[in-house]
């Protein structure tokens with residue numbers, strides 16, 4: 489998606505360790521117009537999938553997920569990284585965080601992920617694919633049907649797409665901008 493690529497080149501920052509900082513328009517300040525355009529494109533890519541639920545993981549996936557959910561007229565569920573006292577029964581899985589360098593549990597209430605749901609997972613980044621595989625595991629536990637994964641930005645040099653493809657060869661995975669390399673202050677896009 490050209491407009492997103494241009495914005496990454498204009499305002500993205502390449503940080504050490506293969507991290508792309510996009511705090512100016514996705515992760516801290518959010519460009520709501522750009523985010524909505526991204527949601528429209530994701531909706532177009534998954535229009536044939538009869539989605540009944542959007543799943544994301546807090547916090548940075550929530551904004552794009554809500555906009556996709558709005559367009560799909562589907563509820564949006566965000567997996568939580570801490571167990572609220574008010575949550576009884578839940579599905580839980582462990583995810584390794586690439587940016588934080590540690591494992592954490594993510595969970596979803598059994599009330600909000602069900603057998604029969606046709607789930608689209610939305611997130612800001614696809615890096616190593618750990619968050620995505622964790623969400624797939626939550627869907628499996630719930631008996632929900634995972635029908636696709638959509639990302640704003642994919643870092644193709646971190647192997648996430650291959651990891652997802654080897655676990656789910658038929659799953660449609662789409663990203664709106666693909667970063668092929670991050671150097672010392674440089675960003676390469678496909």
Ligand code: 5GP
Pocket residue numbers: 506507508509510515548549584585586587611612613614615616617618619620643648
């Ligand atoms: P993965 O599980 O695919 O390794 O990483 C995905 C998660 O890590 C995303 O939810 C995203 O929040 C975070 N992440 C991974 N790489 C980056 C990055 O380069 N920049 C930012 N801002 N977040 C990232």
